[in-house]
Amino acid sequence: MDATLKKRLERFALEIRIGVLEQMKARGFGHVGGSLSITDALAVLYGSQMRVDPKRPDWAERxxxxxxxxHAGPAVYAALALQGFFPYEELKTLNQPGTNLPSHCDRNKTPGVDMTTGSLGQGASLACGMAFGEKLRGRDARVFLVVGDGEANEGQVWEALMFAAAKKLGNLVLLLDVNGKQLDGxxxxxxxxxxxxxxxxxxxFDTVSIDGNDIEQVYNALERTRNGGDKPYAIVLNTIKGKGIAAVENAKSNHSMAVSSDQWNEWLLSLTAQLD
Amino acid sequence: MELIYDGSMDSRLFKDILGKTIRELSEQDNDFIYLDADLMSCIGTSAWACENPERGVNCGISESNMIGVACGLAATGFKPVVHTFGPFASRRVFDQVFLSAGYAKNDITVIGTDPGVTASFNGGTHMPFEDVALYRTIPTATIIDITDVPMLISVLKQCKDLPGVKYIRVGRKSAAKVFADGTETPIGPAITLREGKDVAIFASGIMVHEAMQAANKLAESGIEAAVVNFFTIKPLDTEAVKKFAKQCGNIVVAENHNRIGGLYSAVCETLARENTAKIDVVAVNDEYGEVGPQDYLQKRFGLTAEHIVETVQSLLK
Structure with missing residues (x-):
């Protein structure tokens, strides 16, 4: 991996983390743990892999x-805002009345969000349908599916995986965020x-297991999925829930956290200090 | 609209017409795609789908995933229609239809076959008396209870291009002939099959035939019963409901469904503030289904012309 690219993506990940905290600071609470564990993968995806155009969020070939x-919506929103899909300032409206940024991803509200999710397991089937649709349309678009390890409790995930393999969806990339924690522990x-x-x-699935918070490992794993073929891809991301903020990483319960404004500020400062 | 009702049954089976229409729609529209959960053989699409796996997609026995895949296909510009038996097309996939299709605005058509007592020999586990109730709670969903073959063809064609969640409940066997071949039944307006001034019988699905039979018998005793086909249960033709309430002052709703949450509920909700009619119902009285031939089950659950006659007579007393 090119050193300049690596540096750029690491910085992008840091900016996403800052964006996640900015959203939660404005509202006072949020799904911080699972947003931070998937941040590095999102940085590599939006920063180097995905064929998207912020000016045309509905571009069919994207x-x-x-x-x-x-519930990792805030991490997606931060990545999208930083890419220019909508103004960065809008991040501060997370979960405010009438917002375009609800807790859980909504394709009808947020420019750049490709699918509505929230009831766990359902996104897996939706992504399979989208990947199948791209294939039937003869388009070379890839579909990236982020599933949590807690979410893997849901039977529908496994129905979807069976479908993906049976229908030979080589344009589907499953990113399994194994952060080891779910709401209850x-x-x-x-x-x-x-x-x-x-x-x-x-x-x-054509499967690799990597350190999901290591930009270079994520990048290399994603690069090999460009080859397509008859097998769907899986990248098992071994991550840390709350990655990047030690206090969040170490918190016993970090699925959703409500802390004081001062606390969010302190965490934000620790991240912005790393920007320079 | 040409009515040809004379009480005779159509020699054609719904399942054959369903399969044939799906194949024809697929040939006419490249965006049309059909998905099933291992029940293709039940509607005669299996051989065709094997030859056209990109137009007829067998998802295996995984209804939840099938709904999600259909919604993902809708998001990439397809017009999906999915089929499975009624209980699986409603209860089993309710959250998937509600969120992945309805809330997410992925437009799909869901066909649930064997509604209510038409599930006959598959028995209580396969006998949905609550599918309409469930779908009615999905905002802006369209719900159709099919009466006969021409209506099935017309409704399938309309649903393909209609936005939102569409749910079609239809049997697989034969039904009484009501409409002439080629009749278009626009989704929405109720269809008056017979005029009458004493009582209006609102019916859908297999109960339309029973309602027409009941009206004939009531006429023998001097009671003039209107029969109105409310095949579109949602959005309900509330103007027709109010009109017949005023005109007749007595309404009996007949449906192959639990009395809770279906057409009867929808009619009562419409008239709650009107105070223009007395309303009674011929429907399943909050029970689970059971196994048996359809004629036995219609008697067992009170879904016959005789039950309608008795209910009307009791209401008019």
């Missing part, structure tokens, strides 16, 4: 992203998903 763990304590990498591979 690559699409389905964030099936819809650790995934291994609540409903142990065991070896998700082996499971996804057994479902017929």
């Amino acid at each position: 690559d699409k992203l389905v964030c099936s763990k819809g 650790c995934t291994k304590d609540i409903l142990d998903t065991l070896d998700l990498s082996a499971k996804v591979a057994a479902f017929g």
Whole structure:
């Protein structure tokens, strides 16, 4: 990976993290843990992989992203705002009355959001339908599907994975955000998903397992999915929930956090200090 | 609109017409795509889909995923129609239809076959008396209870290009002939099948035939019953409801569904502030289904012309 590109994407990830915290600071609370764990993958996707045009969010030939763990919306919104899909200042309207930025992704509200998600598991099927549609249309667009490891409790995820492999959706890339935690605690304590990498591979996906908070590893894993072929791709992202803010990483419960304005400010300062 | 009702049954089966119309729509419109959950053989689309796997997509026994895939296809410009049995097309996939289709504005048509007692030998597990109730709570959904073959063809063609969530409930066997071949039944307006001044029978689906039979019997005792086909349960033709309430002052709703949440509920909701008519119902009285031949089940759950006659007579007393 080119060093300049790596530096640019690492900075983009940092800016997304700042954008996530700006949104939550304005509202006082939010799904901070799962937004920060997927941030590095989103930085690589929007910063180097996805064929998108902020001026034409509905461009039919664009690559699409389905964030099936819809509560990570704030991370997607930050990436989109930084790309110019809508004004950065709008991030401060997260979950305010009448906002275009609800907790969970809504394709009818936010420019650049490709699919509505929130009821876990459903985004997996939606992404399969989109990838299938792109294939039937003869377009070379890729569809990126972000699923959480907690979300993998949902049976619909596995129905969708069966469909993707059976219909040979080589234009589908599953990014499995294995941050090890869900709302009530650790995934291994609540409903142990065991070896998700082996499971996804057994479902017929071309699978790699990497450090999902390492820009270079994410980049390399995504680059190889450009080849297409008859098998859908899976990238198991081993991540840290709350990545980038030590206090959030270490918090026992960090799925959704409500902290004081001073606390959000302190965390924001720790990130902005890294920009220079 | 040519009415040809004489009480005789159509020799054609709904399942054959359903399959044939799906194949024809697919040939006419490149954006049309049909998905099924391992029930293609039940509507005669299996062989065709094997030859056209990009137009007829078998999703396997995974209804939730099928709805999501259909919605994803809608998002890439397709006009999907999905089929499975009524209980799976409603109860099993309710959240998927509500959110992935309705809330997300991915326009799809859902066909649920074997509504209510028409599920006969598949029994209680396959017998939806609540599918209409569920779909009615999806904002702006369209709900159709099919009466006969010409209506099925007309409605399928209309639903293909209609925005939103469309739910069609239709049997797979034969039905009484009501409309002449080639009749178009525009979605929305109720269709007056018979005029009458004493009571109006509002019916949908298989109960239209029972209502017409009941009206004949009532006429023998001097009761003039109007019969109105409310095949579009949502959006309900509220003007027709109010008109017949005023005109007759007595309404009996007949539906192959639980009395809770279906056409009867919709009519009552419409007339709650009007105070213009007495209303009664011939429907399933808040029970689960059970197995048996359809004629047995119609008697068992009170869904026959005789039940309509008794209810009308009791209402007019």
